[in-house]
Amino acid sequence: MSEKHEWRHIFTLLKLAEMGAHRRTAKISTEYLAAKLGASQQTASRYLIELDNRGLIKRTITPEGCLIKITDVGVKELKRLYSTLRFLIEAEYPPSITLEGIVFTGLGEGSYYITKEQYKKQFIERLGFEPYPGTLNLKLTTDYDIKTRSELEAYPAIEIEGFRNENRTFGAVKCYPATIENKVKGALILALRSHYDASVIEIIAPIFLRKHLKLKDGRKVKVEVLTLP
Amino acid sequence: MSEKHEWRHIFTLLKLAEMGAHRRTAKISTEYLAAKLGASQQTASRYLIELDNRGLIKRTITPEGCLIKITDVGVKELKRLYSTLRFLIEAEYPPSITLEGIVFTGLGEGSYYITKEQYKKQFIERLGFEPYPGTLNLKLTTDYDIKTRSELEAYPAIEIEGFRNENRTFGAVKCYPATIENKVKGALILALRSHYDASVIEIIAPIFLRKHLKLKDGRKVKVEVLTLP
DNA sequence: ATTACTACTAAACGAGTAC
DNA sequence: TGTACTCGTTTAGTAGTAA
Numbered sequence: 031m032s033e034k035h036e037w038r039h040i041f042t043l044l045k046l047a048e049m050g051a052h053r054r055t056a057k058i059s060t061e062y063l064a065a066k067l068g069a070s071q072q073t074a075s076r077y078l079i080e081l082d083n084r085g086l087i088k089r090t091i092t093p094e095g096c097l098i099k100i101t102d103v104g105v106k107e108l109k110r111l112y113s114t115l116r117f118l119i120e121a122e123y124p125p126s127i128t129l130e131g132i133v134f135t136g137l138g139e140g141s142y143y144i145t146k147e148q149y150k151k152q153f154i155e156r157l158g159f160e161p162y163p164g165t166l167n168l169k170l171t172t173d174y175d176i177k178t179r180s181e182l183e184a185y186p187a188i189e190i191e192g193f194r195n196e197n198r199t200f201g202a203v204k205c206y207p208a209t210i211e212n213k214v215k216g217a218l219i220l221a222l223r224s225h226y227d228a229s230v231i232e233i234i235a236p237i238f239l240r241k242h243l244k245l246k247d248g249r250k251v252k253v254e255v256l257t258l259p
Numbered sequence: 260m261s262e263k264h265e266w267r268h269i270f271t272l273l274k275l276a277e278m279g280a281h282r283r284t285a286k287i288s289t290e291y292l293a294a295k296l297g298a299s300q301q302t303a304s305r306y307l308i309e310l311d312n313r314g315l316i317k318r319t320i321t322p323e324g325c326l327i328k329i330t331d332v333g334v335k336e337l338k339r340l341y342s343t344l345r346f347l348i349e350a351e352y353p354p355s356i357t358l359e360g361i362v363f364t365g366l367g368e369g370s371y372y373i374t375k376e377q378y379k380k381q382f383i384e385r386l387g388f389e390p391y392p393g394t395l396n397l398k399l400t401t402d403y404d405i406k407t408r409s410e411l412e413a414y415p416a417i418e419i420e421g422f423r424n425e426n427r428t429f430g431a432v433k434c435y436p437a438t439i440e441n442k443v444k445g446a447l448i449l450a451l452r453s454h455y456d457a458s459v460i461e462i463i464a465p466i467f468l469r470k471h472l473k474l475k476d477g478r479k480v481k482v483e484v485l486t487l488p
Numbered sequence: 489a490t491t492a493c494t495a496c497t498a499a500a501c502g503a504g505t506a507c
Numbered sequence: 508t509g510t511a512c513t514c515g516t517t518t519a520g521t522a523g524t525a526a
Binding site: 037038041044047048049050051052053054055056057092094097108109111112114115116118119123124125126127128130172174175178181 | 266267269270273276277278279280281282283284285286321323326337338340341343344345347348352353354355356357359401403404407410
């Protein structure tokens, strides 16, 4: 399937739909369509041929013009665009935000917390994976990333409840599903401990990220954080 | 304002919005955008320059990428597309349908009915114009037009109530706002009388259409009928 | 790393026209 | 009237590369 420039086709479908061709067979001359598109009759004709070839419309040529009906496939395309827009416009938060930070070695305490049975159980249940026992620490270096991280805190998160054992209390944790380096699915965790400032984020994943992505201290890593609907 | 090919820009705006740039300033490299667009880095760069020039985005260039925020104008563009799609997809009926017919001279009874005070009052109130005292009769010649007309009957219409005077009853009439020959705003009226079959439609307008559009019997006339929400 | 210019190639467009 | 072909022109797209 040729993906390139398919937006021409989507927009042509939209114009055809404005003439009712998504519900009923409509008689539309190439000249008329051309005027609606702001293009020439020849271009309109070509577009219709292309849409037909792609199975987006059903076309019957008559001496008085084309009888055009958008196919189910075509309608589905329009609906997909509609859903995308609805999601973007109606949603309260952007669908994803991207953070970049520098890998550094922490105090090794991530492992201590992550492996607590009460946390682990919730990670598996709410994130869908058992985290590798350790966190990847990223230092945010630009104002943009720090500002973005602080915005993220206001977004809805997957909540991991705190608990207490015989010795001390363990605080609640907020998680955001995330994709690390466009490759590995994991999660960004916030407020696990308080002794890192707002310029540090911690990442967990089902695998050992340092090994899997061949990360060394100082490497810049991109994290795409998904926000929740 | 250059209207041509603004689809590219809308589509690019959509992709930027998917990265959250409609709500917050997002850091997006031309390379990254290019991947999302299925185009080259150079093309993405050019698109961003074009969007910036048109005031659809605000762009700040940094060594790590562009900081991009879709402007209010840009968001408005996306919302307009959204509204159009919502209207098309959620609406029960196509927004307009087009009929073509041949002008013919009727029995002159249109005038008789149209000028009845009880009808006229309702025309003015519900259509917003006082009809010229006479109807333009159009004979539908193709199967398509006749089929379309019959579909139209099921669509919601502006209802003109019937009445009775001392002599007889006058039936209810359905009206659809319409544009005749892409020039004059008037209305198509259905079921005014029963002695014309389904292959005939009657048009009223605030002006004398035959004179204004220089119509003679046998001329083919295009009528764009607007359906109601 | 980036962005974006220049120079070139590929694609789209539309005038003319056949049917 | 219609649609849609050919083909010269215009426009969009990209590789290479500078900053």
